[in-house]
Amino acid sequence: MKKWMKGMATAGIASAVLLAGCGGEKEQKASESDEKKEQVQIGVTQFVEHPSLDNAYKGFKKALEDAGVEAEYDVQIAQGDQNNNQTIANNFAGDKVDLIFANSTPSATSALNATKEIPIIFTSVTDAKAAGLVKDPAKPGGNITGTTDLHPEAIPKTIEFMAKEFEGKRVGVIYNAGEQNSVAQVEEVKKVMDKNGLKIVPVTVSATSEVKQAAESLGGKADMIYIITDNTVVSALESVIQVANEQDIPLFVGELDSVKRGGFAAFGFEYYDIGYEAGEMAAKVLKDGDKPADMAVQPPQNLKLLINEKAAKEMNIKVKDEWKEQAEFLK
Template sequence: MNWKKSLGLLALSSTLLLAACGDASQQAEGAEDQVTIGVTQIVEHPSLNAAFEGFQKAIEDAGIDANYQIENAQNDTSANTTIATNLVSAEVDLIFANSTPSAQAVASATSEIPIVFTSVTDAVSAELVQSMESPGGNVTGTVDTQPEAIPSTMKFLKDNLNATSVGMVFNSGEQNSRAQVGRVKEEAAKIGIEIAEASVATSAEVKQATESLIGKVDALYIITDNTVVSALESVISVANDNQLPVMVGEFDSVARGGLGAYGFDYFDIGYEAGEMAAQILSGEKTPADLPVQYPQNVKFVVNKDAADTLGITIDESWNAEIVE
């Protein structure tokens, strides 16, 4: 073989080899830059879905290349526990827990992997953190309750809907629901409203539980209970048939037929949780350094179609944002 040709082939081979090594090095570097986030959600419904969308947007806005391992328990307690175990075994970089049961399951499964939650009502009572200001472990996040939301809802029911008895359908197996019902009872007692309860274990029981309250109450108040909200249309159907107003705990439920809610956008609390996760993934903070956050931008939203169906006139004094 001609020696010049041989040297040319050798140079070409060396160039290709270096290029290949460079590509491999870049790929390895890219793989190192990517993080894996485990996602656990207790059930499928619009509020929780919006929270996850907000979380993803915050991670994207932070410039983090994330691969998501997404799991949904579909309101199955056994599946919820298995998901937690699987995410820990996968050694993900961070776990995003979307709901109280989801957060409790992963918090029980690991004390090492950082956990950021949202859609949790009472993080302290759920034993996820030591306190709102100082979480103290590997868990932090954003809660889906605002201190003035329940008192404002009860006052509205009394002053504007003339309700003296209010029905609540909820899953007593959910810690977040028990906490909210307790707060509702406290506020109701202050202003002379009686609370009638109907407990469910699954979404299939929601319609019958709602029907059991007919004739006993002047209105219904559906809190942010995952089981009941996933079957909200059953509540709305029974309520409309009996001309009962339904106050709800978040805006997605207003859009689905609830009369009104003092609340916030779940996308926002998901986004705020994502910002916290970004600080943890970047090494800037640890969960113990980040206080649990309350929702921002609380407002009152009313569904005009629901009001019209019930023959209720929306008063300007309500200072409500109106949706149809």
């Protein structure tokens, strides 16, 4: 009898341990399930790959990480094809991701076409109102908002610098007329050049493969080249740099990453920064429940003149001492 009771006691202890183990396993699975629920799904749509857009995405991710947002990212690149762009956006809408990060104007436009419900945060958009993304940048009113890649003083300061510091009057501008952000910039460029006595020499392209030929066509027609923040052209910037170096044409660019790649100068900002600011907005949506409708579109916060000294030598540009008082230099 005592042996039986001892056996029962042992069995009871074993059962308790087993049950405790099962309970622990269930709790662990529940905990893992909770973690999975807490991890948000973010669809990342990017029109093309180039350093500026890539850095914007890095900044976006870092901001969410700093805010403590656990996220799983599905990154899709459209390779400059608008049809691919819309397919990507439609797939994200069908998957019902928690948020879409649209990195470029074409990407944001496609995302908005695909959904009016899923929150969309964009960056690298030049003019959100002109692109039809928002009715009022101060009060977007829909499911989309974000940060822009055009500081209001960037184009005026660049053109004023050209007019004041260089003798040439003809400025070649290569852009994709199919990109709304580029069209808006070129219109602004024309206005400011007229005020400063410069003449725009526009050349349009529809694909990166056309960029080098477009740059070569400016030989003898342009005293300077100005590459705005056009995704198609910036993706093939090395082709323009090669032509500028060979023909000694000063090459102005629209953002600092392009200066680092070999452009002569830019009044610009870091794309990482506007990506980070977009990430902060996304964190407010995902963590605090803020609505894109109530979040104003933000322009870049910092603007500086960056000059690439090596590029200046390649383009036979003499760097003036007075430039050192207003610019940062890249050796």
